[in-house]
Amino acid sequence: MSVSAEDEGLRIEIENGVAALTLDMPSTRNAFGSEVAAEFTQFFKDANTRQDVRSILIRSTGDRDFCLGGAASRKPTAPPRTTLDYRFVSTPHIEMFKAMWELERPVVSQVQGTVAGVGWLLALLADMVVAAKGSRWTHVFVRRGMIPHAGDSFYLPRIIPLHRLNEIALLGDTVTADTLSEWGLINRLVDREQLAETAIDLARRLAEQPTRGLGLAKRHYRRSLEADWSTMLREEMAGQALLTTSADRNEILAASAEGRKPLLTGD
Incomplete structure (x- = not known):
């Protein structure tokens, strides 16, 4: 063409x-x-x-x-x-x-x-x-x-x-x-x-969702199509730990405690 x-x-x-x-x-x-x-x-x-x-x-x-x-x-x-x-x-x-x-x-x-x-x-x-x-x-x-x-x-x-x-x-x-x-x-x-x-x-x-969390979730799902069980569990654990430092994760926790809707920035 x-x-x-x-x-x-x-x-x-x-x-x-x-x-x-x-x-x-x-x-x-x-x-x-x-x-x-x-x-x-x-x-x-x-x-x-x-x-x-x-x-x-x-x-x-x-x-x-x-x-x-x-x-x-x-x-x-x-x-x-x-x-x-x-x-x-x-x-x-x-x-x-x-x-x-x-x-x-x-x-x-x-x-x-x-x-x-x-x-x-x-x-x-x-x-x-x-x-x-x-x-x-x-x-x-x-x-x-x-x-x-x-x-x-x-x-x-x-x-x-x-x-x-x-x-x-x-x-x-x-x-x-x-x-x-x-x-x-x-x-x-x-x-x-x-x-x-x-x-x-x-x-x-x-x-509008917590962008970092979505990114790691889709990464893990796709990675699981190539990796073994132990590798995926290690990556999952590492991802979970990393997300504890994200602004969106902490905003969700704060909003839940305060009874309000979280304001997510994608970070």
């Missing part, structure tokens, strides 16, 4: 603790290349220590597509010269999804239209998924004679039950958000007209 100069790429807007990351690339149907992947990566890495970011909303423009996967670079370079070189083509997207997986801020994805290729990871690596009824998800790799890449083979087996994943990946059939909701992959399945309001309301609710 070629990239138009009229595409804005990735827009980042922050208001009241919610960082809205909007893919605006209509010429590629919101498929994105290495430059946009690098922008995502940098934001995710920075967000862990930004006081103004307490939750993240990932969305895209238009009704037709959420994200159709990867796209050509905005600054085309010479094609890889050998098969060995081609192994590294997806590195920018791999780095992006690694940063998203390790992110200690809660993430909501707002999904409409068609989802394909790496769009699956962009949607499903969020902590909560809000999808429009009837939105269409196509895993697509088998249709292109490819294997899943950009981290797909690591992340999706940790999110989707194996036999369901095999059906998606080996047949390449399109499924709807309604079906994914039945499989337990969608948090909020709503009419298209309610999508934006539902997603931003959820992101705002998350932004």
